[in-house]
Amino acid sequence: MRRHYVLRTQDGRPRFTTSQSSKERTYSIFMKTNCSFPRCIAIVFAAFLAVWFSGRASAVTLTDGLTLPNGFPALSVQWTDSLGLPRTAVFIKETNANGMVNGQIPQGVLYQLTYQTNINSAPVVCTAGVNNGYFGDGFVQNHIGDDNGDSNNNQDNQIPGTTSNILNVSGGSHVIIAFSMPSYYLTTTTPNNVTYNTTVPTTIYWFIADGRSHPIFALSQDARGNTATINNLGGLAADTRSPYGGFNFDGQGGSTLVGGASYGDTYQFVTLAANPEIAMMTTGWTDTAPNTIPYAMLWAQPPTAANGYTGVDAEMGHVATLPISVQDQGTDPGDTIYPDPRGTSDSSMLQDGSWAFQILDDTLEYSPTGLNVAAAKLSWGGELWPGGRLQQ
Numbered sequence: 270m271r272r273h274y275v276l277r278t279q280d281g282r283p284r285f286t287t288s289q290s291s292k293e294r295t296y297s298i299f300m301k302t303n304c305s306f307p308r309c310i311a312i313v314f315a316a317f318l319a320v321w322f323s324g325r326a327s328a329v330t331l332t333d334g335l336t337l338p339n340g341f342p343a344l345s346v347q348w349t350d351s352l353g354l355p356r357t358a359v360f361i362k363e364t365n366a367n368g369m370v371n372g373q374i375p376q377g378v379l380y381q382l383t384y385q386t387n388i389n390s391a392p393v394v395c396t397a398g399v400n401n402g403y404f405g406d407g408f409v410q411n412h413i414g415d416d417n418g419d420s421n422n423n424q425d426n427q428i429p430g431t432t433s434n435i436l437n438v439s440g441g442s443h444v445i446i447a448f449s450m451p452s453y454y455l456t457t458t459t460p461n462n463v464t465y466n467t468t469v470p471t472t473i474y475w476f477i478a479d480g481r482s483h484p485i486f487a488l489s490q491d492a493r494g495n496t497a498t499i500n501n502l503g504g505l506a507a508d509t510r511s512p513y514g515g516f517n518f519d520g521q522g523g524s525t526l527v528g529g530a531s532y533g534d535t536y537q538f539v540t541l542a543a544n545p546e547i548a549m550m551t552t553g554w555t556d557t558a559p560n561t562i563p564y565a566m567l568w569a570q571p572p573t574a575a576n577g578y579t580g581v582d583a584e585m586g587h588v589a590t591l592p593i594s595v596q597d598q599g600t601d602p603g604d605t606i607y608p609d610p611r612g613t614s615d616s617s618m619l620q621d622g623s624w625a626f627q628i629l630d631d632t633l634e635y636s637p638t639g640l641n642v643a644a645a646k647l648s649w650g651g652e653l654w655p656g657g658r659l660q661q
Contacts, residue, residue: 329444329479331437337361340370341404343380344432346444350384350482357383358477358484361404363430363448374427377448377473378405378514379484398515398523398643407486409471410513410648411455413506419456419464422513423471428453442480448473453490455507473511486512508600510627513648518585519569523643525581527633528570532626532650533560534599536611538619540629544575548618548629550637555614563589563598565626567647587649599625599650626650 335343342362350356363377381396397405403424413419423430428450436445453471458464474487488511517523527548529540538556542548547570566586572578589598602609607622624630627648633640 328440329442329477331434331444331446333434335359337380339404341375341380342368342370344434344446346446346477346484348444348477348479351480352387352482354385354388356482357381358475360446360475362432363450363473365429365431374429376404376408376424376428377430377432377446378403378407378424379475379516380405382516384482393520395520396517396522398517398645403514403646406512406514406516406647407473407475408511408513409450409453409473409488409490410510411469411490411507412510413455413457419458421453421455421507423450423453426454428471436476442478444475444477446475448475488512509651510648512587513627513646515643515646516585517643518567519581519583519642521581521642523641525579525583525642526570526639527629527642527645528568528580530567530628531586532565532599532624532628533563534593534601534611534625534650536560538610538625540618546571546573546576546580547639548633549639550618550633552618553614553616554610554619556610556619557612557614561592561594563593565628565647565649567628567642567645569642585647587647597652599652601625601652624650 330347331344332347333344335345337343337359342364343359344362345357345359347355347357358379359381361375361378361380364375366374368375378397381394383392383394385392397403409421409423411421413421429452430448430450433447433449434444435447436443449472451470452468454466454468456464456466470491472489474485474489476485476487488509490509519525528546529542529548529552531537531539536556537558537560538554540548540552540554542552564586566584568584569582570576570580571582572580589596593599602611602623602625607620610619610623618629618633621630621634627646627650629640629645632644632646636644
């Protein structure tokens with residue numbers, strides 16, 4: 270299972286349009302500037318397709334053995350994007366229990382991404398949004414369909430694992446990094462309040478190609494062979510919210526306020542903050558335009574007159590490459606006790622539990638008049654697998 274990531278800057282309010290995607294299920298991270306949202310989305314899908322057919326043979330450089338200021342082991346990948354400009358991604362390495370740092374097992378995740386908007390611009394450095402409790406973006410997150418509301422996250426659960434460079438040829442044009450967690454588990458609670466763990470071997474893959482701006486994130490969770498049932502739902506009845514985490518995509522250390530959020534399942538949900546464009550609990554929204562390609566995104570408060578010219582043109586998102594008619598994505602609010610917003614609009618912020626993708630829910634309520642990028646989270650949304658009703 271794979272999906273596109275989006276980290277980029279833009280002019281004006283982002284708007285989403287659909288586009289036919291590749292046959293692969295992929296995720297990717299990208300940053301852009303001075304382009305409209307529809308144009309950038311088209312670039313994403315084209316970038317993935319071109320990865321496999323490009324004859325470009327420039328080198329991707331992987332540097333291992335790095336140490337971050339917090340003591341975590343790291344590696345970096347340097348490459349040239351589609352504009353011919355340098356990019357660098359820094360990853361925390363997945364380690365085993367013998368590699369503990371300050372009482373923590375480092376988890377494999379994207380920690381930092383550096384890029385340029387044009388050949389004369391200074392590098393833009395986007396780092397982990399540590400204020401939201403996570404050391405970057407790309408964690409594994411599952412919520413369980415039991416009465417106890419259990420959830421699992423590889424950082425929260427301190428899952429040991431390994432880091433492998435499974436494709437890294439000297440002078441080559443492609444790199445694949447794998448963070449393997451064979452002991453990743455799901456915690457479930459029975460109606461009799463008995464808690465147990467079920468092992469679901471999990472691996473995260475990151476794929477980077479020279480000449481392409483956007484790294485690709487892929488996730489494998491192998492639940493075959495597990496026969497556990499939860500409330501007679503069958504199987505493990507867990508959803509997937511990966512990639513999960515936080516990132517200071519504003520390039521300002523996360524100090525900028527969140528301007529708004531949008532996601533798409535069968536409809537396009539978008540917040541309507543304006544004058545100033547800052548997402549608040551009083552911000553209205555609409556969820557009425559049809560949508561084909563699933564996505565989830567945040568954008569920063571833009572530098573407009575109404576905002577006192579503070580803010581930055583920047584946004585981050587995840588975009589699927591398969592239409593929702595082929596691969597269902599996003600939690601269906603109608604399967605919970607919360608109202609289904611699809612096909613409707615409102616003059617105040619969407620309530621927690623009704624979001625198809627976990628973005629501002631469970632966070633904005635604690636900062637009702639404005640949430641810093643550093644405190645925001647962005648995650649995917651998915652139905653329970655193999656099926657069942659999520660108890661709330």
